[in-house]
């Protein structure tokens with residue numbers, strides 16, 4: 001049982017740089033919480049404070065009800081898997097996995113049992129006598145996870161553990177870690193800059209930018225209802241399109257006008273858009289809300305978005321269309337793979353008017 005609470009935690013390094021600012025975040029027992037954000041946003045620093053590898057400048061950190069600010073790393077009942085794996089090169093896989101247990105004085109027979117159990121769970125039993133240099137990247141990654149598992153910690157911390165794997169292996173390892181999380185029933189805090197990893201593995205995702213927590217939510221909620229332009233632009237690939245726009249009077253209530261498009265305000269946003277009447281806003285369009293009109297969903301209201309096609313990426317299961325609007329603004333759409341658009345062609349995409357996002361241009365907050 002381990003819940004984690006960051007209570008207004010700040011980290012200022014000795015050079016005066018604030019890497020994490022006023023972080024408040026509660027991780028529930030057994031949760032798989034992913035900390036995600038671009039390089040330098042403070043996610044590793046947050047994890048290292050939790051692990052006890054970095055002092056906390058301000059605020060309090062709790063595991064369950066116990067404040068751990070002053071508790072040494074070795075007494076926190078936490079195991080961490082590093083991006084580099086940090087395996088001891090001169091030791092066998094078995095010894096790497098057994099090392100921390102030996103240090104704790106765990107009896108030899110029990111070490112044998114725990115290492116073998118973990119090796120079985122990770123399908124690396126056949127590798128126990130090898131040295132790390134005799135392993136593939138994927139196998140090393142499993143050993144690093146195995147070394148954490150044998151300790152049976154209350155909390156697992158993982159810092160980009162899959163970033164050294166090739167794309168295919170990473171997909172496989174993602175699924176394995178999710179399965180492991182369910183099997184172990186332990187709290188996981190996982191750091192990555194990869195939004196796909198965050199979306200696929202996290203029960204909840206905490207998005208950070210420049211040391212500041214932006215939003216914490218389930219993957220779907222984060223995608224469907226981003227709280228600001230940063231989260232909206234970070235989660236989703238290709239990223240959301242942002243167009244400068246204005247809220248204008250329309251026949252019924254308010255409409256949205258960009259340099260080249262006029263569309264109604266979705267009913268769901270009608271009330272919230274009131275204070276923005278006659279003001280600038282930012283219009284956000286997910287690439288998948290723009291359709292090839294020949295392969296459009298039924299029962300949706302689409303408006304025409306004329307573009308000049310600049311790039312067509314055929315992915316097999318979908319086509320990514322890059323183009324420019326009449327004012328030169330770039331736009332990207334994810335459409336049906338049967339789409340016949342050609343580079344250089346002037347075409348019309350269909351925008352689902354009920355699937356648009358509106359943001360305040362000053363604060364970046366969702367309207």
Ligand code: ATP
Nearest residue numbers: 013015017019038039040041042043044045046193
């Ligand atoms: P990455 O994905 O690149 O590891 P991150 O989000 O994990 O990025 P951190 O490693 O937490 O980022 O670093 C956050 C900020 O703090 C960065 O700007 C980094 O340069 C700075 N930083 C990290 N360690 C120190 C240090 N010891 N002294 C001063 N600044 C530091």
